[in-house]
Amino acid sequence: MFFSELCRLIKPHLMGSENVEDYMRDIIAMLTTVPEKDWATAKDPSQRVKDSTLRGFYNRGLSQKMAKQILANLDKEGFIESINHYERPETVRKNLANDIAPYVNDEVNEDNVGEILFELFNEALNYETNPSKKNERKQAKAKQESSAFKGEMGSVLLEDCRFACSYPGCGCSLQTVNDRNSGTPSYEIAKISPDKKSEYNNLLCLCYSCFDSYILGYTKQKEKELKTVKTIQSSSRYSNIVLDEIEIEKGITLIVEKISEAKEEDLKNLNYNPVSINEKVEDESEFMLRETIEFYVAKYYAFVHKTMQNLSEEGKFKDELVRVQIKENYKNLKNQKNKPSKENIFNSLAEKIQKQTKQNIISCHIVVAYYVQSCEVFENENSK
Numbered sequence: 001m002f003f004s005e006l007c008r009l010i011k012p013h014l015m016g017s018e019n020v021e022d023y024m025r026d027i028i029a030m031l032t033t034v035p036e037k038d039w040a041t042a043k044d045p046s047q048r049v050k051d052s053t054l055r056g057f058y059n060r061g062l063s064q065k066m067a068k069q070i071l072a073n074l075d076k077e078g079f080i081e082s083i084n085h086y087e088r089p090e091t092v093r094k095n096l097a098n099d100i101a102p103y104v105n106d107e108v109n110e111d112n113v114g115e116i117l118f119e120l121f122n123e124a125l126n127y128e129t130n131p132s133k134k135n136e137r138k139q140a141k142a143k144q145e146s147s148a149f150k151g152e153m154g155s156v157l158l159e160d161c162r163f164a165c166s167y168p169g170c171g172c173s174l175q176t177v178n179d180r181n182s183g184t185p186s187y188e189i190a191k192i193s194p195d196k197k198s199e200y201n202n203l204l205c206l207c208y209s210c211f212d213s214y215i216l217g218y219t220k221q222k223e224k225e226l227k228t229v230k231t232i233q234s235s236s237r238y239s240n241i242v243l244d245e246i247e248i249e250k251g252i253t254l255i256v257e258k259i260s261e262a263k264e265e266d267l268k269n270l271n272y273n274p275v276s277i278n279e280k281v282e283d284e285s286e287f288m289l290r291e292t293i294e295f296y297v298a299k300y301y302a303f304v305h306k307t308m309q310n311l312s313e314e315g316k317f318k319d320e321l322v323r324v325q326i327k328e329n330y331k332n333l334k335n336q337k338n339k340p341s342k343e344n345i346f347n348s349l350a351e352k353i354q355k356q357t358k359q360n361i362i363s364c365h366i367v368v369a370y371y372v373q374s375c376e377v378f379e380n381e382n383s384k
């Protein structure tokens with residue numbers, strides 16, 4: 001167990017009316033011995049820490065530095081004495097013993113609870129400062145956060161990724177199907193940017209193995225890829241919830257109008273035969289992207305097409321020219337050295353359109369989906 005978990009677990013029994021920072025200060029003071037002459041001076045570890053840092057220790061975990069300081073000044077006798085303090089009613093110690101019982105092997109009761117609690121703290125501190133356990137700690141912390149996120153928004157995030165791992169190139173199912181043919185979700189929720197807030201825009205569902213490899217093998221590049229996936233997932237969610245139809249349709253119309261303002265380029269032969277999305281985004285790992293594109297095509301293809309036709313007749317839209325440009329852009333992206341994923345290409349095209357037209361990203365995704373369906377983007381791999 002982590003130090004902070006333990007602090008949270010026992011808080012109801014030890015905390016009076018004081019706030020979290022005072023509670024943490026008390027716990028640190030109880031655990032450590034500081035000579036009387038150093039009380040409330042810089043040598044007293046509980047005094048020199050800012051309130052906000054102490055709240056962080058409580059909510060997110062102890063720093064390595066603090067853990068080492070506490071370890072170096074541990075005072076077992078003092079801790080046991082303060083737990084057994086005459087002002088602490090026996091029932092409080094009894095309840096405390098009950099709450100920590102699931103975490104220890106020995107029998108724990110109101111008489112030995114101080115000693116056993118001290119050992120738990122000692123173990124937690126040693127675990128947190130042991131460098132060989134660094135990966136284990138990282139993983140344990142991420143899993144602990146993941147289970148909290150699941151309670152808060154697991155179902156929303158699972159819906160977003162259509163129950164498939166969000167990691168580019170994986171896409172495996174996040175459900176285990178049991179005998180009765182109903183699925184049980186099996187997944188973890190990872191923070192995309194480890195240092196940012198744990199909010200909807202920073203969380204994604206991953207399968208167990210992608211979760212571990214992201215947590216333990218984090219790189220900026222991987223973070224960037226996951227951000228792209230998140231943009232697509234959340235924009236398809238918001239297209240259903242936040243923006244109303246009129247706003248989306250207005251966005252599409254303006255995009256179609258503005259997109260023609262781009263420079264003239266040579267026209268080339270184009271392939272207009274509709275091909276099913278399935279053949280263009282056929283890899284299982286791109287399940288989420290395929291579902292998103294299919295959803296947009298089913299809902300908006302006709303509208304986009306009609307808008308283009310109307311504006312074309314009014315001379316406000318240069319259909320062939322735009323198709324060539326989209327196709328060129330797609331080819332340039334696809335042939336980049338870093339071999340971008342399809343999610344990446346899809347999103348980059350939408351971002352380009354957004355930059356040019358200043359419309360909402362959802363409408364831009366819808367327009368790119370239109371060009372996927374009409375073959376300018378993601379050519380049918382089988383037909384080559």
Ligand SMILES: [Zn+2]
Binds near residue numbers: 165172206
């Ligand atoms: Zn995966």
